[in-house]
Amino acid sequence: MNLVLHVWRQADANAEGRMQSYPANDISEDMSFLEMLDVVNEGLIKNGEDPIAFDHDCREGICGMCGLVINGVAHGPERATTTCQLHMRHFTHGQEVWIEPWRARAFPVLKDLVVDRTAFDHIIQAGGYVSVNTGAAPEAHSVPVPKNAADTAFEAAACIGCGACVAACPNASAMLFTAAKITHLGLLPQGQPERHTRVIAMVDAMEQEGFGSCTNIGECSAACPKSISLDTIARMNGDLLGASIRSS
Numbered sequence: 267m268n269l270v271l272h273v274w275r276q277a278d279a280n281a282e283g284r285m286q287s288y289p290a291n292d293i294s295e296d297m298s299f300l301e302m303l304d305v306v307n308e309g310l311i312k313n314g315e316d317p318i319a320f321d322h323d324c325r326e327g328i329c330g331m332c333g334l335v336i337n338g339v340a341h342g343p344e345r346a347t348t349t350c351q352l353h354m355r356h357f358t359h360g361q362e363v364w365i366e367p368w369r370a371r372a373f374p375v376l377k378d379l380v381v382d383r384t385a386f387d388h389i390i391q392a393g394g395y396v397s398v399n400t401g402a403a404p405e406a407h408s409v410p411v412p413k414n415a416a417d418t419a420f421e422a423a424a425c426i427g428c429g430a431c432v433a434a435c436p437n438a439s440a441m442l443f444t445a446a447k448i449t450h451l452g453l454l455p456q457g458q459p460e461r462h463t464r465v466i467a468m469v470d471a472m473e474q475e476g477f478g479s480c481t482n483i484g485e486c487s488a489a490c491p492k493s494i495s496l497d498t499i500a501r502m503n504g505d506l507l508g509a510s511i512r513s514s
Contacts, residue, residue, distance in 0.1 A: 368433040434489035
């Protein structure tokens with residue numbers, strides 16, 4: 267198939283960006299979206315042009331690096347699918363495809379489609395961990411965990427930190443990401459000692475990074491490639507209220 271790509275090009279963080287059009291010809295429907303960009307970049311390099319810069323790593327949908335806004339949708343048209351797992355069979359011959367980076371003040375563009383997601387690292391550093399004694403692994407059944415809590419914690423832990431929730435939210439809120447990280451630790455016994463200090467520290471860090479506020483629109487969960495539930499935000503708000511009362 268042949269496509270027309272409209273791609274955001276920006277030389278560096280301080281440059282002024284613009285959309286630029288490129289043909290993408292002889293694209294197999296079995297290619298992934300990133301493989302299609304590889305083909306386009308091969309042509310640009312042969313012509314002595316600067317290739318399109320985009321982030322990627324695993325190409326298996328588990329690292330979260332590949333996020334792009336495709337035709338106005340974070341990660342593209344397929345639900346619960348990362349950009350690297352999006353295949354060209356979901357597009358049609360002759361289609362125009364608009365490709366942009368995540369749009370958020372907290373995710374500054376570094377070059378073309380590459381953004382700086384250090385803000386997420388700062389949120390994790392503020393409290394996204396548990397403090398445990400090192401040494402021999404404990405007996406697996408020595409600390410019982412209710413199945414419902416284990417299942418919910420596992421679902422929240424599926425978050426890959428790609429930032430699609432931020433890109434999809436009209437307020438550029440990071441509530442779903444932060445809530446997922448708080449939930450998966452706060453539901454397990456190992457996360458209880460720091461449960462209340464964790465939620466305050468991580469929410470404070472989120473706000474300091476310049477993310478917007480949550481207004482319960484729900485685009486974050488809809489765009490999430492791992493289908494993280496909005497319930498995590500409600501759970502985080504409950505923990506935050508309880509922690510605030512304890513500290514007052």
